[in-house]
Amino acid sequence: MECNLAVIKGDGIGPEVVTEAIKVLDAVGKKYDHTFHYEEILMGGCSIDATGVPLTDEAVAVAKSKDAVLLGSIGGNTATSPWYKLPPDRRPEAGLLKIRKELGLFANLRPAYLYEELKGACPLKKEIADQGFDMMIMRELTGGLYFGERKTEEIGGVMTAVDTLVYNENEIRRIAKKGFDIAMKRRKKVTSVDKANVLDSSRLWRKIVEETAKDYPEVTYEHMLVDNCAMQLVKDPAQFDVVLTENMFGDILSDEASMITGSIGMLASASLNETKFGMYEPSGGSAPDIAGQNKANPIATILSAAMMLRYTFDLDTEADAVEQAVRQVLKDGYRTSDIASSGTKTVSCSEMGSLIAERIL
Ligand code: IPM
Numbered sequence: 001m002e003c004n005l006a007v008i009k010g011d012g013i014g015p016e017v018v019t020e021a022i023k024v025l026d027a028v029g030k031k032y033d034h035t036f037h038y039e040e041i042l043m044g045g046c047s048i049d050a051t052g053v054p055l056t057d058e059a060v061a062v063a064k065s066k067d068a069v070l071l072g073s074i075g076g077n078t079a080t081s082p083w084y085k086l087p088p089d090r091r092p093e094a095g096l097l098k099i100r101k102e103l104g105l106f107a108n109l110r111p112a113y114l115y116e117e118l119k120g121a122c123p124l125k126k127e128i129a130d131q132g133f134d135m136m137i138m139r140e141l142t143g144g145l146y147f148g149e150r151k152t153e154e155i156g157g158v159m160t161a162v163d164t165l166v167y168n169e170n171e172i173r174r175i176a177k178k179g180f181d182i183a184m185k186r187r188k189k190v191t192s193v194d195k196a197n198v199l200d201s202s203r204l205w206r207k208i209v210e211e212t213a214k215d216y217p218e219v220t221y222e223h224m225l226v227d228n229c230a231m232q233l234v235k236d237p238a239q240f241d242v243v244l245t246e247n248m249f250g251d252i253l254s255d256e257a258s259m260i261t262g263s264i265g266m267l268a269s270a271s272l273n274e275t276k277f278g279m280y281e282p283s284g285g286s287a288p289d290i291a292g293q294n295k296a297n298p299i300a301t302i303l304s305a306a307m308m309l310r311y312t313f314d315l316d317t318e319a320d321a322v323e324q325a326v327r328q329v330l331k332d333g334y335r336t337s338d339i340a341s342s343g344t345k346t347v348s349c350s351e352m353g354s355l356i357a358e359r360i361l
């Protein structure tokens with residue numbers, strides 16, 4: 001198969017981790033007779049430096065012309081980087097929000113899975129970690145608070161800022177359907193997370209999820225308030241299968257879920273539209289503190305590439321091979337420093353990529 005990818009290396013550790021994902025994709029290509037073509041585009045701080053804006057329309061057009069986008073990470077140190085002196089719509093993150101919107105990537109899948117080998121790196125109590133967990137956070141990605149109108153103004157001499165949280169029923173229905181569809185391929189349970197005791201948008205969310213659930217009689221579903229969910233994630237993460245939620249709640253809960261897997265460097269993600277097109281990126285950030293030191297964990301990006309094989313190209317065997325190679329490398333005792341523990345062998349970002357590529361069978 002010929003696979004055409006736009007590649008956004010981005011900022012911070014982005015270039016390092018994307019290089020390793022490409023190494024693994026090329027190993028898959030060699031083994032299974034596929035060719036991956038890569039065209040690099042700029043987004044984030046590197047784009048600001050080169051073009052003055054975090055994402056050009058030309059870059060969006062290139063992305064749209066491909067089958068999928070592979071993304072590293074964007075942004076810098078928010079306290080010290082000059083990018084954060086720019087107006088909000090010119091900062092690196094604005095590029096990410098723009099590409100999600102332009103490509104219609106409304107469904108963000110963030111699987112959080114505790115590997116047997118990483119139980120020691122899980123910050124939860126041993127009794128909880130021992131039970132393991134395997135959940136899929138389904139985050140709505142192009143609506144809600146991050147896309148509503150916002151402004152800051154002085155009202156009667158008092159500085160006042162407003163952000164708006166808007167959802168219409170169609171936006172809720174399409175993500176709910178995706179959530180239930182994914183649940184059908186997993187353990188058939190959906191936990192829909194909202195704040196319906198306070199927010200109107202959440203009450204509409206609940207109503208539409210209930211309507212959608214009627215089409216999926218095999219799926220058990222429940223509603224959970226977001227504050228309770230944050231607590232349940234550290235108390236009993238094994239209870240979750242698909243966690244279906246709106247944009248900001250999903251942003252926050254997915255970071256929490258990633259942390260209990262041992263490291264944010266382990267969490268892959270896929271952002272999908274109505275077609276097979278997707279953008280694939282690690283859930284973690286650009287980690288400017290360790291950028292350029294060859295010590296980032298590339299596993300989340302490599303697992304994101306596996307999600308690309310599965311969701312965009314329908315190459316399940318190849319995706320399984322990548323996931324299996326990651327499992328094997330962990331079994332063989334190799335760790336990047338973020339997940340290292342006593343008795344394991346600490347390797348660099350590029351060594352980790354090579355070790356995984358060698359294990360593609
Ligand atoms: C994420 C990130 C982004 C988000 C930021 C960088 C805008 O935190 O992908 O989770 O909030 O969506």
Ligand code: MG
Pocket residue numbers: 251252255
């Ligand atoms: Mg986030």
